[in-house]
Amino acid sequence: MKRLIDTLIEQLIKMSGAVTEITVLLIIVFLFKEGAGLFNASEVEKGYTVLVHSENTVERLSPKELKEVFDGNIENWEKLGGKDEAIRIFRFDEIFSIYTEDELGKDYVLLPEKLEEVISADPTIIAYIPQKYLPTNLQGIKELAKMNISLTDFYIGKEWIPTATPAPLFGILPLLLGTLLVSFIAILIAIPLGVGVAIYLAEIANERVRKLLKPAIELLAGIPSVVYGFFGLVVIAPIIQKIGGLDLGETAFAGSLVLAIMALPTIISIAEDAMRTIPKAMRDASLALGATKWQTIYKVIIPFASSGIAAAVVLGIGRAIGETMAVLMVTGNAAVIPNSIFESVRTIPATIAAELGEAPGGGAHYQALFMLGCVLFIITLIISIVAEVISSRKIIKE
Amino acid sequence: MKKIILTTLTCALFGTSIYAQKIKGSDTVLPLTQKALETYKKENKSVAISVTGGGSGVGISSLLSGSTDIAQSSRKIKFDEKQKFAEAGKQVKEVIIAYDALSVVVHPANKVTKLTREQLEGIFTGKIKNWKEVGGEDLKIIPYSRETSSGTYEFFKESVLKNKNYMNGILSMPATGGIIQSVSQTKGAIGYVGFAYLNDNVKALHISYDKGKTFIAPTIENAKNKSYPIVRPLYYYYTIINATCKAFIDFVLTPKGQKVVSDAGYISVE
Amino acid sequence: MMQTKKIQEQIAFTVFRLLGFLVLGVLLWILGFIVYNGISVISWEFIFSAPTDGMTGGGIFPAIVGTFYLIIGSTLFAFPLGIMSAIYTVEYTKNNWLTKCIRIMTNNLASIPSIVFGLFGMTLFVNTLGFGDSIIAGSLTLGLLILPVVIRTTEEALKAVPKTYRLGSTALGANKIQTIKRVVLPTAFPNIITGLILSIGRVSGETAPILFTVAAYFLPKLPHSIFDQVMALPYHLYVLATSGTDIEAARPIAYGTALVLIFIVLLMNSLAVIIKKRFEKNK
Numbered sequence: 019m020k021r022l023i024d025t026l027i028e029q030l031i032k033m034s035g036a037v038t039e040i041t042v043l044l045i046i047v048f049l050f051k052e053g054a055g056l057f058n059a060s061e062v063e064k065g066y067t068v069l070v071h072s073e074n075t076v077e078r079l080s081p082k083e084l085k086e087v088f089d090g091n092i093e094n095w096e097k098l099g100g101k102d103e104a105i106r107i108f109r110f111d112e113i114f115s116i117y118t119e120d121e122l123g124k125d126y127v128l129l130p131e132k133l134e135e136v137i138s139a140d141p142t143i144i145a146y147i148p149q150k151y152l153p154t155n156l157q158g159i160k161e162l163a164k165m166n167i168s169l170t171d172f173y174i175g176k177e178w179i180p181t182a183t184p185a186p187l188f189g190i191l192p193l194l195l196g197t198l199l200v201s202f203i204a205i206l207i208a209i210p211l212g213v214g215v216a217i218y219l220a221e222i223a224n225e226r227v228r229k230l231l232k233p234a235i236e237l238l239a240g241i242p243s244v245v246y247g248f249f250g251l252v253v254i255a256p257i258i259q260k261i262g263g264l265d266l267g268e269t270a271f272a273g274s275l276v277l278a279i280m281a282l283p284t285i286i287s288i289a290e291d292a293m294r295t296i297p298k299a300m301r302d303a304s305l306a307l308g309a310t311k312w313q314t315i316y317k318v319i320i321p322f323a324s325s326g327i328a329a330a331v332v333l334g335i336g337r338a339i340g341e342t343m344a345v346l347m348v349t350g351n352a353a354v355i356p357n358s359i360f361e362s363v364r365t366i367p368a369t370i371a372a373e374l375g376e377a378p379g380g381g382a383h384y385q386a387l388f389m390l391g392c393v394l395f396i397i398t399l400i401i402s403i404v405a406e407v408i409s410s411r412k413i414i415k416e
Numbered sequence: 417m418k419k420i421i422l423t424t425l426t427c428a429l430f431g432t433s434i435y436a437q438k439i440k441g442s443d444t445v446l447p448l449t450q451k452a453l454e455t456y457k458k459e460n461k462s463v464a465i466s467v468t469g470g471g472s473g474v475g476i477s478s479l480l481s482g483s484t485d486i487a488q489s490s491r492k493i494k495f496d497e498k499q500k501f502a503e504a505g506k507q508v509k510e511v512i513i514a515y516d517a518l519s520v521v522v523h524p525a526n527k528v529t530k531l532t533r534e535q536l537e538g539i540f541t542g543k544i545k546n547w548k549e550v551g552g553e554d555l556k557i558i559p560y561s562r563e564t565s566s567g568t569y570e571f572f573k574e575s576v577l578k579n580k581n582y583m584n585g586i587l588s589m590p591a592t593g594g595i596i597q598s599v600s601q602t603k604g605a606i607g608y609v610g611f612a613y614l615n616d617n618v619k620a621l622h623i624s625y626d627k628g629k630t631f632i633a634p635t636i637e638n639a640k641n642k643s644y645p646i647v648r649p650l651y652y653y654y655t656i657i658n659a660t661c662k663a664f665i666d667f668v669l670t671p672k673g674q675k676v677v678s679d680a681g682y683i684s685v686e
Numbered sequence: 687m688m689q690t691k692k693i694q695e696q697i698a699f700t701v702f703r704l705l706g707f708l709v710l711g712v713l714l715w716i717l718g719f720i721v722y723n724g725i726s727v728i729s730w731e732f733i734f735s736a737p738t739d740g741m742t743g744g745g746i747f748p749a750i751v752g753t754f755y756l757i758i759g760s761t762l763f764a765f766p767l768g769i770m771s772a773i774y775t776v777e778y779t780k781n782n783w784l785t786k787c788i789r790i791m792t793n794n795l796a797s798i799p800s801i802v803f804g805l806f807g808m809t810l811f812v813n814t815l816g817f818g819d820s821i822i823a824g825s826l827t828l829g830l831l832i833l834p835v836v837i838r839t840t841e842e843a844l845k846a847v848p849k850t851y852r853l854g855s856t857a858l859g860a861n862k863i864q865t866i867k868r869v870v871l872p873t874a875f876p877n878i879i880t881g882l883i884l885s886i887g888r889v890s891g892e893t894a895p896i897l898f899t900v901a902a903y904f905l906p907k908l909p910h911s912i913f914d915q916v917m918a919l920p921y922h923l924y925v926l927a928t929s930g931t932d933i934e935a936a937r938p939i940a941y942g943t944a945l946v947l948i949f950i951v952l953l954m955n956s957l958a959v960i961i962k963k964r965f966e967k968n969k
Contacts, residue, residue, distance in 0.1 A: 035778065222702055241948060242947060245923065251597060295845075332793055340799015374471075593928040594928060
């Protein structure tokens with residue numbers, strides 16, 4: 019009987035070994051399944067179409083051009099390769115100010131006809147209407163060619179305006195650069211501090227100080243990110259604004275500082291653990307050979323703990339790149355490519371958290387947010403593989 | 417293993433059916449629903465309704481999938497959302513429970529007290545960049561917006577920007593509280609918030625929708641008599657309604673419920 | 687020569703000491719800020735009553751209960767699975783490509799941002815499996831989030847057990863599973879516990895993964911099945927700090943909520959330290 023239980027446990031253990039792979043696999047499947055739909059989605063908002071007069075020579079407009087036209091920034095067809103005529107913008111709602119409800123018939127059965135009348139009457143018109151009311155008779159009317167959202171628009175697009183009508187702009191470059199900038203600065207601040215404190219705790223501080231500080235720092239790792247974000251917004255951002263004499267406090271730098279503070283306890287705790295697991299014999303041997311304590315630290319302890327330190331750094335980076343709530347609260351969330359660290363940025367996780375709530379389920383915006391999740395996933399995958407390679411190479415060298 | 421999954425699934429189906437009263441959606445309507453429910457609970461101790469935010473979009477798509485009973489929304493249901501309900505064979509019904517007026521706020525030290533819609537459009541689309549262009553001091557304008565997909569953001573875009581898009585890279589705050597906080601700290605800031613959020617740390621501007629002929633003060637009275645221009649309805653959406661939820665919606669529309677609405681800083685339905 | 691080395695050491699040590707105090711200072715500043723602002727609202731009533739007056743009055747009892755449910759739910763799922771998975775990688779597989787692959791995957795799982803877990807939890811548990819916004823969906827999502835932490839720390843703990851222990855046990859005729867049960871796990875136990883506690887801290891503080899899987903803004907009644915929604919402390923803090931109409935009035939409660947949250951973490955950690963100490967003494 020006991021034997022049986024033992025074998026059972028053994029089998030269970032073997033099965034659970036695969037659990038992380040399964041989880042990662044599931045995450046990939048689900049994220050990419052939702053996200054990949056983006057590239058099958060039409061550039062123009064779902065359920066809508068853009069019409070022009072049939073004599074118009076323009077066949078297709080990019081999302082960017084559509085946005086400029088409907089914002090009134092491009093006012094002449096000539097700029098778009100058409101004739102030298104002013105553009106007349108026609109939004110769907112305008113039909114209700116031209117015709118009364120009665121004229122449109124019950125359940126709007128006559129609406130398509132009326133739309134046709136309006137559009138075919140004006141050769142300079144561009145109309146943005148629901149697909150459902152597309153006139154059946156396309157004489158005098160031309161539907162602009164519809165393309166699917168392209169990979170290049172997504173990955174190297176410089177504008178993220180997911181609610182732009184008629185065609186949303188999903189360019190992730192500003193978000194990606196914003197995320198990398200904030201995390202990079204944060205890690206630059208956190209790594210030397212974190213590893214330094216870990217060395218202090220593991221090697222320099224006496225046992226009493228260590229016993230006091232270590233749990234204190236581990237405790238602080240538990241402070242939720244919302245608290246850090248709140249603290250950043252109320253305390254750190256105004257301080258930076260005052261000291262730097264800046265126009266605004268919500269900057270990439272404020273985000274980096276908050277992130278660095280947040281990542282510190284994790285980095286310290288894990289790096290210190292890694293140093294403590296080094297056998298005492300190693301230290302003693304080094305000291306016995308006449309090395310000073312400091313030489314022992316940087317010639318023996320650090321190289322031997324490098325795999326643990328690498329793990330700490332990976333976790334730190336992971337926390338920085340993926341941190342959502344704190345960054346959402348302090349960086350100002352402006353989706354522009356940052357020129358300096360004292361400007362507002364928008365990061366990928368903050369974008370997901372802020373926008374998922376209002377994105378209509380299954381639409382292009384929703385899918386774009388999942389695609390952002392995929393991008394985030396791939397970035398962290400690359401980072402952890404790199405860290406793995408680095409730490410394993412070092413061990414071999416020793 | 418299979419058995420466990422099956423049992424869990426049946427539990428899931430069973431579970432959702434015993435505790436089904438949920439209200440979900442817009443963060444703007446959230447405080448209102450919460451307060452109304454609190455008052456309602458005093459009379460009906462046994463009421464079991466949960467209130468969740470997440471946004472108007474989440475509320476409406478949950479309503480479609482049946483995981484909420486009422487969707488609260490700060491915008492009208494979108495055209496293609498409506499089509500999805502039609503495809504699923506569901507009839508979606510709408511109730512206006514309150515109105516929300518948006519005020520434009522600046523830093524208290526700002527000399528500007530009034531702006532026209534055209535000026536606001538210029539500021540939020542990025543064409544007007546300095547306060548001296550609209551009669552203020554020589555200071556860079558820093559416009560704060562709500563998140564790109566909140567109902568408030570879309571309403572402001574429709575009403576004030578006349579459907580033009582916001583300037584590229586506008587600062588966007590995840591919640592209205594953030595706008596109040598930032599505007600009160602930043603001298604050149606301008607932002608928009610619901611009346612319910614106004615406090616002494618920010619200054620609300622008078623707005624003109626007739627090219628500067630008359631400027632209307634942002635007060636509840638002006639919003640009620642429709643002279644203040646930036647007012648929008650807040651909605652509850654539902655498909656099939658059960659007795660508990662129906663009773664709650666009815667309560668919100670009673671004078672008592674509407675008192676909660678005006679106490680919370682929103683404008684009651686007449 | 688010796689002199690310069692000594693001076694070098696002195697400088698390095700001073701720098702590290704200063705770093706230590708700097709970091710501690712910053713962290714204590716944050717902690718102090720919250721304690722200073724939050725302590726005045728803490729009372730029995732605050733802890734044991736529900737919010738009133740549109741979140742500007744009353745207490746946070748439902749949020750405390752919700753957070754405990756989520757801690758229990760996620761640990762029930764993640765601890766057994768994570769510990770067994772760690773035992774597998776350390777004790778069973780040799781250092782081959784499979785272990786390497788598992789390690790990379792675990793590392794990567796650990797660095798996947800919490801918001802991605804939220805996205806995943808929403809599609810798999812809430813939508814695909816049809817759990818809806820519920821304790822079970824939230825617990826599973828949080829469980830996945832801490833799984834790598836549990837695995838990593840358990841692995842480290844197991845690796846720290848000297849090889850001689852295992853050889854000794856095997857020499858006495860014990861088979862592998864007996865060795866693990868009787869020798870390896872008891873020795874590694876204190877270190878495993880520390881890892882588990884860390885992960886509990888993480889569960890109680892995460893907001894992003896529960897945003898779209900379980901968190902409710904307001905519940906007039908406590909949940910009574912695992913398919914109900916719950917309020918949770920970190921989410922409650924987020925809505926108090928940003929979403930109410932009267933943020934100034936809700937702020938003391940926000941500080942109080944933050945303080946309670948931190949206190950729970952402190953409680954867990956002290957528990958961990960005590961357990962660890964007791965085991966170390968018995969050894």
